[in-house]
Amino acid sequence: MKTKTFERKRVRNKQFAIAVNILQTLILIVPVALNIIGPETSWLGTLNMYLPQWIWGIPLLITLPLTFILYRKLFWLPMLSILWVVGPVMGLVINFPQSALNSSDVIRIMTYNVKGGRRDANAVAADIRKYHPDVILMDDQQGVLRTVVGTVLSGWHISDDPQFVVATRLPVLSYNGLESSHDTGEPYVSDLRILFHHQRITFLPVHLMTPRFGIKAIAKRGKLGEMEAYAQYRLIQADTICGDLSLDRGPIVVAGDFNSTVSSLVIRKLLNKGFEDAFSVAGNGYGYTYGQYTPLHYPFMRIDHILINKDWKVVDCFTGNSIGSDHSPVIADLELKHP
16 A cells, blocks of 8 residues: 555656646746847737746746655756756857957957946946057947046047047047937937948947846836837837948948847847857857846846958957946957958
8 A cells, every 4th residue: 555655646646747847948938039039029028038047947946956856857857948048048158169260450440339338437447448449439428538438548539429438549530429329419320431441341339228128117007018018129229220321332340239139029030131240259148238227237138249241251259347437348359341
């Protein structure tokens, strides 16, 4: 009798462990499905873009010990789920080191949402000194040149407007604001042309609509529609940028604070135009650029990007410190394929 009771208990434990792991697998399908469909197609997908993706692994705190205790033969499945979360779900990128064919054809780009240098202008200046970029695209500038950053950039070619400061060591051909937000009147994309190796290079610094107000609308008033409305506005801005790109030829860099992850439809629109995300191509790790000044106190989102067209090879791409601003800078070494 005891043997039969023990066997029935063992079978129940096995079935329960299997059921828990099936549920865990279904949970982990959710973020993948949201990203495949397009995060901006629903308020849940949009909200998920701005959450730390490790939250999808929280159920594993229950699944893992339960499986170990009840049915160890299935223990490989929650372990595989952990790898799935820390890998694809959290956006882990792994690339082999790249090398430039000719170092003289390499240009270093830095994009940086500096928030006016209000957090720590000295840290912003330190990153500029440390990484020694050839071109810096700063958005949300708010008078940052009046801080120590302006001193560091003394002698550079500087172009600015209410939204952007663009500084370069290279000859500037032109600088123009292209499109402005209807609410602030500030540009969300501008156009810089420089000369590099006797070739015109086009840079489009961008800063798309913030999701902050949509997130606050959900948190304070439970209004889900506002989150989707702001997402749709970013998509309209992305369409406008894509329209501007159709007028250009030659090497192009689109960089800045997109307020969108690499899985977003915003970035997907540019990828469909033949662009590549520099960090996805040559970066390593997670490349998170935002979150350090949220209650979590560390970066957990990659919403700042450097996108390049087919005229470039990405030699390297990485992020800078998370001290100077709400955003970490993104730095990329780009080589002209046909200088």
